[in-house]
Amino acid sequence: MKKGLTEICYKFFNNLANPTRLATLEKLMEKPMSVTELAAALGQEQSMISHNLKPLLKCNFVFIEKQGKKSIYSANQETIGTLFKAVEVHAEKYCPTGGKCLKEAN
Amino acid sequence: MKKGLTEICYKFFNNLANPTRLATLEKLMEKPMSVTELAAALGQEQSMISHNLKPLLKCNFVFIEKQGKKSIYSANQETIGTLFKAVEVHAEKYCPTGGKCLKEAN
DNA sequence: TATTCATATGAATTATAATTCATTTGATAG
DNA sequence: CTATCAAATGAATTATAATTCATATGAATA
Numbered sequence A, B: 001m002k003k004g005l006t007e008i009c010y011k012f013f014n015n016l017a018n019p020t021r022l023a024t025l026e027k028l029m030e031k032p033m034s035v036t037e038l039a040a041a042l043g044q045e046q047s048m049i050s051h052n053l054k055p056l057l058k059c060n061f062v063f064i065e066k067q068g069k070k071s072i073y074s075a076n077q078e079t080i081g082t083l084f085k086a087v088e089v090h091a092e093k094y095c096p097t098g099g100k101c102l103k104e105a106n
Numbered sequence C: 001t002a003t004t005c006a007t008a009t010g011a012a013t014t015a016t017a018a019t020t021c022a023t024t025t026g027a028t029a030g
Numbered sequence D: 001c002t003a004t005c006a007a008a009t010g011a012a013t014t015a016t017a018a019t020t021c022a023t024a025t026g027a028a029t030a
Helices: A005-016 A019-030 A035-042 A046-058 A077-094 B005-016 B019-030 B035-042 B046-058 B077-094
Strands: A062-067 A070-075 B062-067 B070-075
Touching: A005 A019, A005 B005, A005 B019, A005 B077, A019 A035, A019 A046, A019 A062, A019 A070, A019 A077, A019 B005, A035 A046, A035 A070, A046 A062, A077 B005, A077 B077, B005 B019, B019 B035, B019 B046, B019 B062, B019 B070, B019 B077, B035 B046, B035 B070, B046 B062
Parallel strands: none
Antiparallel strands: A062 A070, B062 B070
C-alpha cells in the first residue's frame, strides 16, 4: 500500500459508510436514474438524495448526465461492483452468523 | 447484490471509515503486533488502539492470538488486501488529481 | 499473594456527519 | 417572460461516532 493511501482510504470508505448512499448505489447498480426517481424508489426526500449524491459524485462512485432539467445518475459499475463483491465474499466466509452480529451493541 | 447486504455493507464500510483503524490495519498488513507495539508505532494511546481494535476484531478484519499477557493482532490479509487494492485501482483511474480533491471542502 | 505489565472497559466529553426544511438555481414549455 | 418542474444549496438541528481519562481485569513473576 502506497504512502498516503490511508488518507484516500478514509475518504473512500467514509463516503460509502452511509445507509442512504449505499442504498442509492444499490439502486443505481440496477439502472441509471434521475434524482426524483431515486427519491421515489428509496422513499426519501429529494434534497436528501441530492445531498448524498454529491460526495458519491465527487469520488466518481457515480456519474452524472444532464438531460434537460433532469440529472441522470449512474453507478461506477467497475468500482462499486468490485467492492460489493468483496463484501459478499468476506461476509460469506467471515460472518458465519449471517449478520446476526450486526444486531448486537458494540 | 443479495437482499440485506446493504446493511452488512454499512457496518462493513463504517468499520473501515476511521483513520485510526485504517492506520492500524496498514500496520498489521506488514506484520502481526501487540497492542502496545501498535500504540507505539502509531503514536497513540493504548486505550484508543484497544477501542479501535474491537470493531475490527468483531468483523474479522483482524485476528487475535493471546500470548501470555500480550494480545497479538494480525490482519485478515485476504479481505483487507482486496479492499486496499480496490481503492488503489479506483484512485489511479478516478482520482486524477492524486487526492488533491481531498483537501477541498465538501 | 502482592506487584507489575499488558490489555480491556466504561463513561464523559468532544468532534463529525446526517437529516430536514426553506430557498435558490436552472431548464423547458405555455 | 412567467410558471412549472427538477435539482442543488445553505443553514440549523439532530444523531452518531471518536477520543480521552480513569479504572478494572487478567496474566506472569518476585
